[in-house]
Amino acid sequence: MSDYNFAYLDEQTKRMIRRAILKALAIPGYQVPFASREMPMPYGWGTGGVQVTAACLTPEDRLKVIDQGADDTTNAVSIRKFFERTAGVATTEETARASLIQTRHRIPETPLTEDQILVYQVPIPEPLRFLEPRETETRKMHALEEYGLVHVKLYEDISRHGAISTAYAYPVKVEGRYVMDPSPIPKFDNPKLSDCPAIQLFGAGREQRIYALPPWTEVVSLDFEDHPFEASKADAPCALCGSETSYLDEVIVDDAGGRMFVCSDTDHCRARRAAGHVGAEGAPFEEAGA
Amino acid sequence: MQAAALSGGFSDPSTDGARAFRAVMQAMARPGRIERLEGAAPPAPMSVAAGVVALTLCDPDTPVHLAGALDCDAVRGWLSFHTGAPVVGRQAAVFAFGTWQALLPLEGYVMGTSDYPDRSVTLIVELARLEAAGARLSGPGIAGVSALSLPEVAAFRANAAHFPLGMDFLFCCGSLLAALPRSTRVEAG
Numbered sequence: 001m002s003d004y005n006f007a008y009l010d011e012q013t014k015r016m017i018r019r020a021i022l023k024a025l026a027i028p029g030y031q032v033p034f035a036s037r038e039m040p041m042p043y044g045w046g047t048g049g050v051q052v053t054a055a056c057l058t059p060e061d062r063l064k065v066i067d068q069g070a071d072d073t074t075n076a077v078s079i080r081k082f083f084e085r086t087a088g089v090a091t092t093e094e095t096a097r098a099s100l101i102q103t104r105h106r107i108p109e110t111p112l113t114e115d116q117i118l119v120y121q122v123p124i125p126e127p128l129r130f131l132e133p134r135e136t137e138t139r140k141m142h143a144l145e146e147y148g149l150v151h152v153k154l155y156e157d158i159s160r161h162g163a164i165s166t167a168y169a170y171p172v173k174v175e176g177r178y179v180m181d182p183s184p185i186p187k188f189d190n191p192k193l194s195d196c197p198a199i200q201l202f203g204a205g206r207e208q209r210i211y212a213l214p215p216w217t218e219v220v221s222l223d224f225e226d227h228p229f230e231a232s233k234a235d236a237p238c239a240l241c242g243s244e245t246s247y248l249d250e251v252i253v254d255d256a257g258g259r260m261f262v263c264s265d266t267d268h269c270r271a272r273r274a275a276g277h278v279g280a281e282g283a284p285f286e287e288a289g290a
Numbered sequence: 291m292q293a294a295a296l297s298g299g300f301s302d303p304s305t306d307g308a309r310a311f312r313a314v315m316q317a318m319a320r321p322g323r324i325e326r327l328e329g330a331a332p333p334a335p336m337s338v339a340a341g342v343v344a345l346t347l348c349d350p351d352t353p354v355h356l357a358g359a360l361d362c363d364a365v366r367g368w369l370s371f372h373t374g375a376p377v378v379g380r381q382a383a384v385f386a387f388g389t390w391q392a393l394l395p396l397e398g399y400v401m402g403t404s405d406y407p408d409r410s411v412t413l414i415v416e417l418a419r420l421e422a423a424g425a426r427l428s429g430p431g432i433a434g435v436s437a438l439s440l441p442e443v444a445a446f447r448a449n450a451a452h453f454p455l456g457m458d459f460l461f462c463c464g465s466l467l468a469a470l471p472r473s474t475r476v477e478a479g
Contacts, residue, residue, distance in 0.1 A: 006304035015349050018311045019384075022347075023408040025318045026458045026471035028430045032408045056315070058308045143404035175430055175473070177454060197433075199319045214319040214431035214473075 007054040008086040013037055017055035017210070021201060024212035029174030030142070031125050031209040039205065046079055046104055047205030049121035053102045056117060056201070057083065062090045064098035069106040069247070069264035076104070093267050105168070107189040109246045109268040112198035114215065120183045122204035125211065127171045127181040147179045150222060158227055167232070172219045179222070180211065187221065188233045188247045194219035236261040241272035242279035295367035298331035300345055310346040317460070317469040322427045322436030324420060324468045333364035339462035340387055340414050341368075347412075348373040348385055355383035358392025360416070380411075387414045390441040396449070399457055407454040410472075417441060420463035429474045437479055438468055446476040 005011070013035075020034040039047040057063070063083055067076040071093040079102060080091050092098050095110040102119045112118060124130075128138040131149045141147070150171050157165045170187035174180050182193055183202060193200065193213060200213040213219060223229035234248040239260040246268055248261040260281055263269035273285040300306035306329040313325040332341030348354055354375040356365060365387075366377055380386060380398040393413055402410035417439070424439040425446070438461070440446060449456045449472055456472030470476075 006308065011303055011307060012349055012351075014307070014311075015347055016351065018315075019347055019352070020408070021315060022318050022412070022458070023410075025315065025431070026473060027407050027454050028473060030407060030454060033406075056308075056312065058312055059305055060309075139405050199315070212319075216433045217430040 004086040006059070006087055007057045007083065008039075009037065009051065009054045013051075014055045017051055020210045021052065021055065021212060024201070024210050025199070025214050027178075028213055028217050029178030029180040029211060031204075031211045033208055034210050036205045036208040040082075041078070043206035044123065045075060046102070046121035048203030048207075048210070049102050049104070049119050049205075050079060050082070050203075051205060052119050052201050052203035052210060053079075053083065053100065054087070056100060056119070057087050057089055059087070059089065061099045062092050062097055064092050064095060064101045064267075065103075066101065066106060066108065066265075066267075067104045069108075069249070069268075070266045072266060094271075095265075095267055105184045105186075106247070106264060107185060107192045109263075109265045111192075112196055114197045116198040118196075118198050118200045120185075120200065120202045122181070122183040122202045122207070122209070124169075125181055125183075125202065125204040125207050125209040127169075127179050142178060145177070147173075150179055151224075154222060154224070154227075158224075164223065164227060164229075170229075171222050173222060174213065175218050176220075180219075182219075186233070186247055187229075188231045190219075190221045190229070191231055234261050237279060238263045238269060238272075239279045240282040241269045241277045242282070243269070243272055243277070294333060294364065295371045298333070298341070298368060299372045300329050303345075307346050310342045313467065314343060314346060314460070314469070317467050318431075318458070318471055320431045320436075321429070321470050321474040322422060322432060322438045322468060324422060324466050326465050327467050328465055333368050335359050335362075335416070336365050336368075336387065337416055337462045338465040339467040340416060340460075342465075343414055343460055343462070343467070344369060344373055344375075344385075344387070348375040350374040350376070352384040353378040353382050355380045355386035355388075357386060357388025359389070360387050360392070383411055385412050385414060387416070389416045394445075396445060396457065401452060401455045401457060404455065407456075410455065410457055412458045412460060414460045414462060415441070417461050417463045420461055420466045420468055424479045426477045426479050427470070427474050428477075431471075432474070438470065440470070440476065443476055443478045446470060446474075450475055 221229040327342035330341035399411040459470040
């Protein structure tokens, strides 16, 4: 172990965050203010998620960290190392083996279970912020359940583009009461928010807000009767594992317009290739180091 | 202050508190689920579970109300030494501890405001029995219906009707703990 307190934060800070998490669970979708701390990483790198994770971790946990679905990108690797060092917890890249998953902008493809907790990193927690910049006003709008403006925004999408063009951070309504920003996950992931067996916690460090979805909570993506919500993804199979159902990243492969689509969830793609699935541009799977 | 007040805290505040919080969070996220808490030895008549909750969540930032028999020198001394939480009247309390009868009436506690519904009290209720039977619960955190031996039904229905305002409840019996947030719909079993 290191010379840090368990999970880096001091105990009084953790108690403050824990009290906020409990109130957030009691009022699903409502953003609870909390006294966000300086963390040894810049705002925008997941300081909210890191503080929520630090307040939730126990020594028995197995932590997974993903950044837009990938376990091996800078943000994910550095946060995973941070908790390996300050909390001494085990880590994994396999969704099914993790007890706590911190995520930036994706929900894993593997369905979550009752024994898991999903912690989201949130940049702008307020779904009304780009429609109304004043905090005093947005707070009043939430209190009065005055969400007409969000529907106007979606309607403007339709009048301009013929369809709802909002593709990520797609607003949802929680248990028929609070409109919530699900963080910038692709709208492909929105249906997974609802009736999820796992606890979902959202932490916004710079904006100092924590909010939550208890398990089995009804989460509805806002839409219109004649323009229903649609969870969209690129219309292609994964080039490496051939998956037709997973969310895809577009990768530019040359400077002549060449591109390929690959699974955004690296663990999902690796597991499929290990099981023998090969996409159009994939090579047969080999264990690392083999 | 008696010497007894100095003992009965967490042996390792950091990890004991982390495990205790996870249990409390699971209880709050899944109303009706019964968790077991350990690690604290508060003076009578405070239960082990209530003691663990106090050590996990209370500190100098959280005014605490002690109702009825819990408002005694032994508990005050223990709480003050281990958490530093000021003991106050019910209208200023962030946490209130007591039996159901001692905590009543609920009118005096803060329920939050429409702008800040989170600024509300959490009541830690000492019960003589706690089991997954009795009143039927439904709502967020519950797949279908769960059951919990609540001391009554009417008060919790009235509380849920105020949503998003309202109080949140933790029920303690020995080392057992269950929770009832304001979001839960309650019906007589």
